[in-house]
Amino acid sequence: MELKNKPHAKGTKELFKNKFMERLTRTHIAVPLVLFTIISTSLMIYGFQHSYITALSAPLLFFGGLMSFTLVEYMMHRFLFHLNPKTEKQEKFAYAVHGVHHDYPKDKDRLAMPIPLSLALSTGFFFLFQLVMGSNVFGFLPGFLMGYASYLWVHYMVHAFQPPKNFWKVLWVHHGIHHYKDPGNAFGVSSPFWDLVFRTMPKR
Numbered sequence: 001m002e003l004k005n006k007p008h009a010k011g012t013k014e015l016f017k018n019k020f021m022e023r024l025t026r027t028h029i030a031v032p033l034v035l036f037t038i039i040s041t042s043l044m045i046y047g048f049q050h051s052y053i054t055a056l057s058a059p060l061l062f063f064g065g066l067m068s069f070t071l072v073e074y075m076m077h078r079f080l081f082h083l084n085p086k087t088e089k090q091e092k093f094a095y096a097v098h099g100v101h102h103d104y105p106k107d108k109d110r111l112a113m114p115i116p117l118s119l120a121l122s123t124g125f126f127f128l129f130q131l132v133m134g135s136n137v138f139g140f141l142p143g144f145l146m147g148y149a150s151y152l153w154v155h156y157m158v159h160a161f162q163p164p165k166n167f168w169k170v171l172w173v174h175h176g177i178h179h180y181k182d183p184g185n186a187f188g189v190s191s192p193f194w195d196l197v198f199r200t201m202p203k204r
Helices: 019-024 030-049 057-080 088-103 115-160 169-180 193-197
Strands: none
Touching: 030 057, 030 115, 057 115, 057 193, 115 169
């Protein structure tokens, strides 16, 4: 989806006339952070209790899951959220999933995926990873889910708070360039790593 630089409105915008559907598009950031921390912790505890993962394999699997999420985050942001719609339905989809965020970047209730959708996707990833790696999923998926939680927290901080005076500021600057200067680059939110790999770092 091509986004042109323009003034960014404060406030919010109604996406659905149906009150239930509209409510589903709004998520308090604390809910997914707490929920996916609990799920990830429970999966790892279950994995240890049944000897599916060990003290040696768990950190490696967790880190692998975490890094895998950063790649999924980058790919979704670049190729799904910024798709170039060719039909009216695609245009409405693109706007609902991401365009509205570019128009109202300070809308704190739309910085996280709706909980029912994120739970459905998490369940799908569990079975997909289990099919690929068997019982190692109990170490890998927690890292993947905490990667998502980390992304949510960084994204929320960038849009809700002022930039800090430390090394975290690089994330504020990177994502700010994507929103206000160069929406065709800087797709990484939790990290600029994949922007470096795929050469989508913005020109400063």
